[in-house]
Amino acid sequence: MTSVLITPPAAGLWRKTGASQDFPILAETRLRIKKQLQHRRVSFDDLAPLVEQDAALCLHLQQHVAHNRPNSLAQVSGAASCLALLGLESLVKLMKQLPVVATDTDDVHLQLYRRALLTAQLAGNLAADWAGMLNNTTPHYARWSTLMSSAPLWLWLLQHPPVRNWLHLLGNDIDLLPASRMIFGPAQREWPQLARQLHLPAMAQSLYEPAQWPDRAQWRHLRRHDPRDSDDQRALMHRCHQPFMICLMANALAWHWHIAPDSPRTRRWQHLIANWLGRSVHILRPHLRQLQVQTTRNQHSSAATGLHLLVSPATAYQPYPWVNPMGQEDIPPAGLRQPFREHQTSTVDDAPAGTPTAPNAPPLERRQDALYMKKLLRQLQQEPDSFGDLHYLMRGMLKGICSGLGMPAACIALLNRERTALKVFYAEGLPEQAPLRRFMIDLRTPSLFSKLMEKQAAALLTTDNRDRYLAHIPPAMAERLPQHCMMMSIDAGAQPIGLVMALGADHQPAFTQAEFIDFKNLCIVTCHGLTALRINTEQRRQRPPTD
Numbered sequence: 001m002t003s004v005l006i007t008p009p010a011a012g013l014w015r016k017t018g019a020s021q022d023f024p025i026l027a028e029t030r031l032r033i034k035k036q037l038q039h040r041r042v043s044f045d046d047l048a049p050l051v052e053q054d055a056a057l058c059l060h061l062q063q064h065v066a067h068n069r070p071n072s073l074a075q076v077s078g079a080a081s082c083l084a085l086l087g088l089e090s091l092v093k094l095m096k097q098l099p100v101v102a103t104d105t106d107d108v109h110l111q112l113y114r115r116a117l118l119t120a121q122l123a124g125n126l127a128a129d130w131a132g133m134l135n136n137t138t139p140h141y142a143r144w145s146t147l148m149s150s151a152p153l154w155l156w157l158l159q160h161p162p163v164r165n166w167l168h169l170l171g172n173d174i175d176l177l178p179a180s181r182m183i184f185g186p187a188q189r190e191w192p193q194l195a196r197q198l199h200l201p202a203m204a205q206s207l208y209e210p211a212q213w214p215d216r217a218q219w220r221h222l223r224r225h226d227p228r229d230s231d232d233q234r235a236l237m238h239r240c241h242q243p244f245m246i247c248l249m250a251n252a253l254a255w256h257w258h259i260a261p262d263s264p265r266t267r268r269w270q271h272l273i274a275n276w277l278g279r280s281v282h283i284l285r286p287h288l289r290q291l292q293v294q295t296t297r298n299q300h301s302s303a304a305t306g307l308h309l310l311v312s313p314a315t316a317y318q319p320y321p322w323v324n325p326m327g328q329e330d331i332p333p334a335g336l337r338q339p340f341r342e343h344q345t346s347t348v349d350d351a352p353a354g355t356p357t358a359p360n361a362p363p364l365e366r367r368q369d370a371l372y373m374k375k376l377l378r379q380l381q382q383e384p385d386s387f388g389d390l391h392y393l394m395r396g397m398l399k400g401i402c403s404g405l406g407m408p409a410a411c412i413a414l415l416n417r418e419r420t421a422l423k424v425f426y427a428e429g430l431p432e433q434a435p436l437r438r439f440m441i442d443l444r445t446p447s448l449f450s451k452l453m454e455k456q457a458a459a460l461l462t463t464d465n466r467d468r469y470l471a472h473i474p475p476a477m478a479e480r481l482p483q484h485c486m487m488m489s490i491d492a493g494a495q496p497i498g499l500v501m502a503l504g505a506d507h508q509p510a511f512t513q514a515e516f517i518d519f520k521n522l523c524i525v526t527c528h529g530l531t532a533l534r535i536n537t538e539q540r541r542q543r544p545p546t547d
Contacts, residue, residue: 008185009160017159018197021063023151024099024110026117029054033095037088047091048079053298055120055147059198060094061086062148066199076201078140112164112320113157115258118304120150122295123254127246129291133277137203137243145203149247152194152208156184167320170259176252206244213248214239223268225388226275229537240276249273254304257292260317261306262432280391282425310432366406366508366515373404377522380529385536390492391426393533397500397526398428405518407502411436412490414498415453420444422453422499429503435480436503447472453496456527458488460516484510488523493531500526 009017032050036042051057061082066073069085076082083091101110124147131142156163162183169179184190191208206212214222218236227233227240239245253273256266270288274281292305302308309316376396379386387393394412401410409429413422423440430437443450448459448469461469463483470478484504489496502519504511 007162008183008187009156011190013160014187014190014194017155018194020155020159021198022099022158023056023059023154024101024113025056025060026054026114027100027102029057030095030098030100033091037092042088044080044083047083047088051079051083052124052143052147053121055117055124055150056154057094057098058082058144059148059151059200060098061091062201063199064090064094073199076144077138078144080140082144109158109161109164112167113154115304116150116154116157118299118301119254119258120147121299122257122292122305123147123150123247123250125291125295126253126288127250129287130246130250130273130277131243133279134241134246136241137246141201141203142243142246145201145243146247146250148198148200149204149207149251151198151200151204152191155194155198161323164320164323167259168322170255171317171320173263173265175265176255203243204247206242207247207251209244212239212242212244219272222272222275224275224392226278228278229389231540245276249276253288257306258304258318259306260315261292261309262312262315263317282391313431313433366408368406368518369404373400373518373522376400376404377525380525384529384533387529387533389537390530390533393526393529394426394498395428397522398426400522401500401502401519402428405502405515405522408505408508409434409503410501411439411503412498412500413439413441415443415496419453422449425498439477439480441473441477445472449473449499452487452489452499456489456491456496456524458486458516458520458523460511461485461487462510482506484508486511486516486519488520490523490527490530492527492534497530 029050032053033047036047036050039046051061058079061079062073062076065076065082065085072085075085101114103114105111105114124143127146128139128143131137131139153163153166166179166183169182170176174182188210192205195205195208214236218233218239221227221230221233221236222240225233227236249269249272253266253269256263256269260266270285271281274284277284292307296302296305296307299305303318306318309318376399379396380393384393387396398410398412401407407429409427411424411427411430413424415422421440421442424437427434427437441447441449443453451457452459459469461481461484466483470481481501482503483506486502487499489499491497500523502511
C-alpha cells in the first residue's frame with residue numbers, strides 16, 4: 001500500500017479540541033429516563049441500565065462528579081454508584097440541559113457521532129462479559145470504563161471533519177492503530193493528556209499508554225497460542241491480566257464488527273481474544289454472536305453491531321466516503337486497498353452481459369501449491385508443537401486442503417463426548433450461512449459415517465456412488481453434502497476423534513485419484529502431528545514446575 005497524504009492535526013487544534021467538551025446524548029435516552037422517572041418508586045438500580053445505554057450521558061455524569069465531588073471520583077465504579085453520589089435531582093437537571101442527537105439527523109458528523117456512541121455501548125457489553133471471565137475487575141467498572149474509553153474520538157468526530165477518514169480507512173482493511181497514526185500522526189503525548197482532560201476512569205486512561213501494551217512479538221504469540229500454555233510467557237500473561245486490556249480488546253472487536261463483521265481482520269481479533277481469555281474460539285464465537293444479537297435488539301438497530309452485514313453471501317462492509325479537509329466528500333487518495341469491495345456481490349447492473357453473478361465462484365480448475373504443501377507437511381511432521389494446540393493444528397490442516405491442495409472448501413466434524421454424533425466445528429472456505437456448518441449426523445444408526453469412525457478410513461464420494469454411500473443418511477443431511485466430496489477419519493493416536501471433509505464445487509470436475517491420494521496423505525501426516533502434539537502436551541503438564 002502506498003502512503004496516504006493526510007495532514008495530522010496541529011498542536012493548537014489538540015488544545016482547542018480538548019477545551020470543547022460538548023457531547024450530545026441520544027434522543028431516545030431522554031425519553032427512556034423520563035418514562036422511568038414517572039414511577040413512584042424508582043431506584044438507582046432501575047436507572048443505571050438506562051444510563052449505561054448512552055455512553056455520552058455516562059461521560060457527563062463522570063465529569064459532573066469530577067468537578068463537584070473530586071474526592072469521591074475513586075468511588076465511582078458504574079452508573080449506580082455515580083447516581084448515588086449525585087442524586088436524582090442532579091440527573092434531572094443534567095438531562096434538561098444536555099443537547100440530544102436524533103435518530104434521523106441529517107448532519108453527517110452527528111450521524112457518525114451517534115454510531116460511535118452505539119459502538120461504545122457494544123464494547124461496554126463485551127467488556128462486562130469478559131470481566132466476569134477474567135475476574136481482574138468488576139463487570140460494572142469494566143462496562144463503565146469501556147463506555148467512555150472512546151470519548152477522545154467522539155470529540156474529533158464532532159470538531160474536525162477530516163477525522164471521519166479514520167472510518168474510511170477501517171473500511172479499507174487498515175487496523176485501528178495504523179489508521180489512527182495515519183489520521184492523527186504519532187500524537188503520543190496528546191492522547192493521554194486528552195483522556196485526563198475528559199476525566200476518564202483510570203482503566204480507560206491506561207488504554208492511552210501504549211508502553212503498557214504487548215509488543216509486536218507478544219501480539220504474534222497471542223495470535224497463535226494461549227499464553228497460559230507457555231512457561232516463558234509470564235510477561236505476556238502479566239500484560240494480558242491488566243484491566244485496560246479489556247477496554248482494548250472490546251473496542252477493537254466492536255469497531256471491526258461495525259465495519260466488517262465477517263472480514264479476515266475481524267476473525268483475527270476473535271482468535272486473539274479467545275487466546276487472551278483462555279477459551280477455544282469455536283466455543284467463544286457463538287457466545288460473542290449472542291452478545292451481538294442482544295445489543296442489536298437493545299439498540300433497535302444493527303448499524304453499530306454490523307449484524308445486518310452478515311446476511312450478505314460474501315464479505316460485506318460498512319462503507320464510509322472519503323472526506324477532504326473542507327469537510328466534503330471527495331475522491332480518496334490513490335493507493336488505498338479495498339479488499340472488502342472486491343468481495344462484494346456483483347449486481348445485475350454492474351455485471352457484463354453473459355457474466356454469472358454468483359459471488360466468489362471457485363475457478364474451474366483446481367491448482368495445487370506444492371511449495372505451501374511441502375512447508376505444511378514438514379511442519380506437521382517435524383514441528384507439531386509450533387501450532388500450539390490441537391485446535392490450531394486442525395485449522396492449519398484445513399488451510400492446507402484449501403490453499404495447498406486447491407480445494408474450494410473443507411471442514412472438520414468432531415465427535416461429542418458420548419461418541420454418538422459428529423458435528424462440524426471447523427471450516428475453511430465456507431460462508432457463515434452455509435448449511436454444512438450446521439451439519440450433525442447421528443452415529444447410532446449404521447451409515448457411511450459410522451463405518452468411517454470405527455477406524456482410520458477414507459471415502460471418495462462421487463455422483464456414481466453417492467446414492468449407494470448415502471443410503472442410510474437422512475435426506476436433509478445428504479443434501480448438504482456437495483456432489484463431489486472426500487472424507488477421512490483422523491485420530492490422535494487412539495480411536496478416531498473426527499472426520500475431515502474436502503468439498504468440491506458443482507461446476508468443477510470430479511476429484512481425481514491423485515487428488516484423493518494427496519488428501520489421504522495430508523490426513524495421515526496430520527494424525528501423526530496430532531499424536532505427537534498430544535503426547536508432548538501431556539508430558540509438559542506432568543512435568544513438575546521449576547523455581
